[in-house]
Each structure stands twice: as C-alpha cells, then as structure tokens.
Amino acid sequence: MSAISIRGVNKTYDGKVVALKDINLEVEEGEVFGLVGPDGAGKSTLFNILTTLLLPDAGDIRVFQMDVIRDYKAVRQIIGYLPGTFSLYPDLSVQENLDFFAVMYKSSIEENMNIIEPIWKQISPFKDRKAGKLSGGMKQKLALCCALIHRPRILFLDEPTTGVDPVSRKEFWDILKSIRQHDITVVVSTPYMDEATRCDRIALIQDGEIIGVNPPQTIIQNFKGHLYTFKSDDIFSLLQVMEQCPLRCNYYPYGEHCHVAFYEDMETAMPQFERFLEEHQQPHSEITAIQPSVEDCFIEIVKGKT
C-alpha cells in the first residue's frame, strides 16, 4: 500500500513564481523516503502541501488514500510534522510543550511513551527547562517527540538536520531508523546529499521538478561518467582553465578537491587530460578514480552532459 500518492501537482506563488511543476510521486508504507535538492528547489512547498498547510493549484494528493484537501482533518490525525524552523513554544518548558501537543492530538504521553522513549530519555533531564533555552540538537529532539506523541502513521521532517552539528546529525538519523520499527513511514527532506544514502529511496528535486526517484544505490549505479578527483592550490584558476578543456566532462569543486566526471574512453582521455593541465600550467595532486556520491549523481543529472 502506498503511503503517499501524488499526481500532477502544480503550485505557483503570486501567479509568477513556479514552485512545483507537475509532480508525480509514490511513497511506500514503512520506508524512509528522502526528498533531496538544493535550497529553493520546492521541498518545503511540497511538504506544506502534504501536511495540509498549503493548497496546491492543481493535482491529486493522497496520504493513506485520504485526500489532503477534502479530508484534511483526517489527514492531520495521522501525520506528524517537524517544520523546517523550530516551531514549539519557546516560553513553555519541555514537559509543557509535550503535554500541550499530546492533548492537541487527544493522546497522552504515557500512551505512546514506547515510541518516544529513546528520544525522551535524552531530553527528560531538561524537562523543566524552557524550550527556547535548549541547544539546537535538543530542540530538534523535543520537536521530534512532539511530532510523534500521537503515534502518527507518517512523519514529515522538513530539513531536520539543517544547522545541526555533524554528531547530532548522525544521532538524529539513528533515531529516524529506530522510528521505522513502529511502522511509521518517514518522509524527510534535506539539502545534504550525504544524508540521502541513509534513506531507502530518494527523490531528487530541482527547480520544482522531480528529476529522479530511486534507492540511493541505484542512483549511484546509474552514474554514467568516470569520476576522478584531485587537489589544486588554486581552484579558481583551475575552473577557468577547465572551460577550454576539449574532453567531454563535468567539473566542479567538491570541498577542497576538484571532481571531474569524464564521458570518454579513459585509456586515451586520461593522458590527454594530464597534458591539458600541464599546458595550462595547473599544478595538481595525483588524479585518482573514485566512487561517485549522491551529490555527484545529482550534479550529473542536473548538468545532463552525458
């Protein structure tokens, strides 16, 4: 049974800004589904539509067979939503926030303690502290507790790890994995490509369009180019020089490194490339072949130079 079914959804803001273009998507029950894309791709718009906060211009959206527009009341009972920005009451304590949302959902903390227990254990020492005074990671955990307090069938997380430190991010993903044990479908959006590999399936979204839905492994397998990495002292001048490169390739900075994906027979292309760099006086570290990440795949799909 599919948890979410989206057919032909369009959304335009103020009649000008196109946020979503003909979105079609299926999310299976029980999976951790990732919506991956850069800022402004339309992730939050799609989330707001799915969580009944925003009306689409056109299209049919069903969450567990229920129409998010017509049956929005019923949909609200079975979804949990963690918005992109911290949206709990900063002047209420941790305990008071949790109590409040439990009653809002006509549920109680005791009833669903087994779901939130692993998270609650971490934040309960601070239960009398005001939510606004918690650290970023703790805020997210509290928000997650509040979103899970009514045992939703599906949990929406809008960029839950944006602005969270790497350790807390890892912790957070471990928590998400544990949530699935309770038959809760998880839909998560993130601009971090490295997190995408932790999802069962991901949808790549760019400029309001879905440009591919697959398990991360499949996406990586579908990578067509030959990916190489090397270091340069002057990435800026290197990127300028690369514009004149006669080989069919995508190049882009990747942290401190430069990634180049070639679409050539590497037997002949590699010596050609090394000669090209030498001619243009670009000193560089050793060029090594690597496995592509989801980010590399995303760039390949977006640039489309295959």
Next chain:
Amino acid sequence: MRTILILIKKEFLQVFRNPLLLSILVVAPMVEFMIFPFCADYEIKVLNIAFIDNDRSQISKDIIHSFNSSDIFVSKGLLTSKKEADEKMKHDKIDLLVEFPSHFEESLYKNEPTVIAVTANAINSVKAGIGTGYVQEIIGGYMQDFAAANTPSNMSAAIAQQASMQSNSASFSQGEDGERQSNSSAVMPAQTITPPMPIRINISNIYWYNEQMNYKNLIVPGILVILVTLIGCYVTALNLVREKEIGTIEQVNVTPIRRWQFLLGKMIPFWLLGMAEFGAGLIIMKFVFGISVQGSLPLLLGITAIYLLVMLGLGFFISSVSENQLQSMFIVLFLFIVFVLLSGVFTPTEGMPGWAHKINYLNPMSFYIEVIKKIILKGSEFESVMRETIVLSVMAVIINTGAVLSYREASK
C-alpha cells in the same frame, strides 16, 4: 473540552512568563490611573496677566487692583509699552494683557464710549476663551459697582477682546468689537436725581451627576474604557500574530483541533484578563477617586463582558489579516486613536459634525463610554442602556464571525 482547557492553560503560562506583557497588564493601568486623572484637566488654575495703563487714573488702578483678589490671576505688573507686552507673550511669560486707553476715566465720567483691550494668547484656545471670560467678569463686576456708586454720571464701557496667536506673523482677532457691555444706567438721562437701584440677577448653577464639576469624574471612567479596550484589542492582536511569527501556528495547524477551538482557547484567557483588569479598575476608582458605581454592578459587568468580546474579536481579526506584530500594532494604534477621539471619552461628541456622528455608529467605544457614564455616574437602569447593549452584541457577533472566517488553517 480537554483541548480548550490546555489551550487556556498554555495561554496563561505564556502570559505570566512574558515580563513585557505582564508589565503592560499590571503597570500600564496603574500608571494611567495614578497620573492621568490628576493631570488631564480642563480647569484653568493659573493665568498670568499684565497691564498697560495709559490712563493712570484711580479707576484704572482700582480695576487692576481688583484682579489681585482673584485666585486665578497672577499679576505680572504694569508694562510700559505694547512692544514689551508682545515680547512677554511671545515667550509665554504672560497669557493675558489688559490695556487701558488714555483718558479712560475721563471718558467714563463724560459718558463717552471707551474700550479696554484684552489680548489673549490663543495657542490654547480653551485657556484664551476662559481667560477673557474671567477678565470680562471682573471688569464687568467692577463697572456694575462703579455704576451703582456713580449713577448720575452716564457712562459706558466696552471691552474689546482681542486674541492674538503667539506666533510672530499670524495673529487673528476674535471679535474685534467685542461684546458691548453697557450698564443699565447708561441710558438714564443725566438730570435724574433719584436713580433706581440697578437690577442684579445672580444665576446659580446646579450640576447634576457631577456636583462639583469634577473633571476626574469624566476622566476616570474614560480610563476604564481605555483599559478594557487595550487589553481586549491590543494584547490579543499581538498574541495571535506572534504565533505566526515564531511558526507555532503551523505546528498547531497540523494538529486536528478545530479553528473555533483554537480561537476559543485564546479568547477565554484574554476575556478573563480583561474582566480582571476592569474589576481592578473599579476598585481603584472607588478607593482612590471615591467614584462608586451608581447603577447596577452586574449590569455594568455584563455589558463590559460583551464589549470585551467585540474588542477580542477585533484583535483576532487584525492579527489574522496581518503578517507580523508590527503590522498589527499599527492597525490597532490607528483604530485606537480614531475610536478614542470620536468616542467622547475625553471630548464631548455633541460638537462633532453629522458625518462624525455617523462614523460613530461603527465605533464600539462610543457606545461603551455611553454605557459606562450612564451606569457609573447616572445610575441608569437597563432600559436606558438597552440600545447600546444591543448594538454591542450585534458587533460582537459580526466581528467574531469575521475573525473565525478570516483565520486560515491552510494558505493559498
């Protein structure tokens, strides 16, 4: 029910943890009550007066002297020139100038018309009006005594009052000719030997419902109205829009609660706070200002409850159409000033033009201040405030329906 209870609990927790809001709720009314009634006062207590005496006669001296016996006038002495007087008035040293023409006394005895010029600083038109009135009264009183003592000689005095704006160029004259006050004996022929006694009529006033003509009796109920309005409208308008700003409204909107539940959960706490403030206001009014409610207290509380509903609904309506606290604050401020100035809280509405009266049919505050004045000062029964009660009830229904409808759970 449990849902609404926790919403109310949440609201109270937030109010009592918000130091700024608490101080608005507690300190603002105290300050308004403790300061405003003592300083907002139309009574003129001090008028600085100066004289130019071109006559230097006994009569002019007597008249100048008679000003000294008044509590209101503070004599700034005799000035020598008009120029000096202008300078003093420009620098606010004097409020009024009384100028006697040369041959003043002589003219009186010769029964020739003569003019005393009274110049007033009319920057504050109320003060100028009252000031010239007092001057006329004193001079008129003197002239009456003078006439009684010197009946055979015909005389008349006229006082011209002249009000000049303090600003250098713009000076306007208010009735250059003034009212000619001729003594009753002025028409008597000179040869009359036994004059009749001049007829003197004293008018004594009785002021109902406010016997001492105490301005506080008007101001204090007015502040009560402002208090209830502020709590009802201002605080609620800021409250809901704050939830929008910090995003909590989204988190609440994704829960299955109904919008009327949410709004009710917000209204009840602020309604209770408003009623508590009103009660505190009544207590201060009684024990600090000695004004007790003449009419029925339950009636007063009942109508206040309805008025609060109007203001709460208005506050929520404003906050659901505005994006942030700044916007809603400006809207409330605008409406508040219009409401106060048109309502007759501090100024009488009787002098307003017809169109202003029509606008006032939309002004809940004007109906409420009527009720407050009638019940607190006059002790009116329900029949005489029934119209206001009905209007306020209709307003409450309309504005709250609007608030519920305008509150959107999903945006477009």
